[in-house]
Amino acid sequence: MKPYLLQTLKELALLGAIKNKIEISSLELAKQLETSQQTASRYLVELDKRGMIKRELGIKKQLIMVTGIGEEKLQEEHLQYKQIFELTDRIIFKGKVLSGLGEGRYYTEQEGYIEQFREKLGFVPHPGTLNVEIEYVERNKLRLLKNSKAITIEEFQTKNRTFGSVRCFRAKINGSEGAIVLPLRTHYSNVLEFISNDYLREKLNIKDGDEVKIIIYFEK
Amino acid sequence: MKPYLLQTLKELALLGAIKNKIEISSLELAKQLETSQQTASRYLVELDKRGMIKRELGIKKQLIMVTGIGEEKLQEEHLQYKQIFELTDRIIFKGKVLSGLGEGRYYTEQEGYIEQFREKLGFVPHPGTLNVEIEYVERNKLRLLKNSKAITIEEFQTKNRTFGSVRCFRAKINGSEGAIVLPLRTHYSNVLEFISNDYLREKLNIKDGDEVKIIIYFEK
DNA sequence: ATTACTAGCTCTCGAGTAC
DNA sequence: TGTACTCGAGAGCTAGTAA
Structure with missing residues (x-):
């Protein structure tokens, strides 16, 4: 118009x-x-x-x-x-569901993370992360998260290796609650990793390539 | 721009x-x-x-x-x-202060009106009305008042004549409280008559030709 | 997944005017 | 305190391209 x-x-x-x-x-x-x-x-x-x-x-x-x-x-x-x-307590993204690499599953099944998710987010994530690719230009919005308060999941050790610290933000995907996890050290990419109590692909009936809407909430 | x-x-x-x-x-x-x-x-x-x-x-x-x-x-x-x-409970006008014709004074000094103003508006108006001319095009906004609920001042008689019914709306002029009076029968004109507890020309330091802002509130 | 100038094309504006 | 068309001037657009 x-x-x-x-x-x-x-x-x-x-x-x-x-x-x-x-x-x-x-x-x-x-x-x-x-x-x-x-x-x-x-x-x-x-x-x-x-x-x-x-x-x-x-x-x-x-x-x-x-x-x-x-x-x-x-x-x-x-x-x-x-x-x-007005809605300065949140950021809204549109993105596309990516085929998961199965990598998220490995992490979300670590007891050291699960325990903290339960305690700090109030839910135990369904194994795996739902990966959503946002538009390149929206990396700017993502950067706003960099300087804001987050729910921090602390690093921990197993006998084999160290699992790094992770920052989380409460979020919704197509209206469904969950959280976004941002690894602390890695660079900001254009992929958001969403975790949730539910198996979202089934609950929301979404498949690879679908457009989804994600709202990320800032912590006060 | x-x-x-x-x-x-x-x-x-x-x-x-x-x-x-x-x-x-x-x-x-x-x-x-x-x-x-x-x-x-x-x-x-x-x-x-x-x-x-x-x-x-x-x-x-x-x-x-x-x-x-x-x-x-x-x-x-x-x-x-x-x-x-969002602000659908009010209408905002910009207008110019007109030189009063002194006519307002006659009406606002009638006991029959004063009594009702006190009761229904909660104040006794300073004698006279402050007349404000709005832009011609804004007559459209004024028309919105036509079909909405108002504070009605009933007609009354003196031994000499009948004073007609008047519709009032709570309003502010440059932030100062008062009310707008709209004679029931006359056509909608492009002049708003403002009444207030105070002598507004002095209180707000306004004179003929000054631009003022009027907010009229709808009754619920 | 650089910015911005130049040149020429295209679209928009408004004076004149019909109705 | 009418609407809206025509048409010439000018503003806005983008392909090509320099930096």
């Missing part, structure tokens, strides 16, 4: 055109948008074509109402601003 | 660029914005010129952060969306 159409729609909404007809001439609208009458008129025609407004054209005045489609667009926008300024 | 620059700024903010440097190439940004690398680059140059972002250009990557100026712009936008979808 063209940015200027969105602005126009917003202006109409501010004048009360959501779920309500308002009376506004193209010239009046033009003044609000600081443009010409012709341009305002063209915007209205475009918005109408896209089904975002409904118009009743009279001889001396027109009535305009934002439609459901238009309102949805505005709400999407509103949600984005909320994410920027 | 050009709408497409605002969108760009929003996109950067969503990627975490508020109070925080993010690493993003013009090509990556272009993909987010669904445009070309060249256009994204130009947007960044424009935003930089306007002081809305700060950049650190490296040889292989650039760091970008939204500045205070940029953040303010986004917050303005956020506020507008809040007004559309």
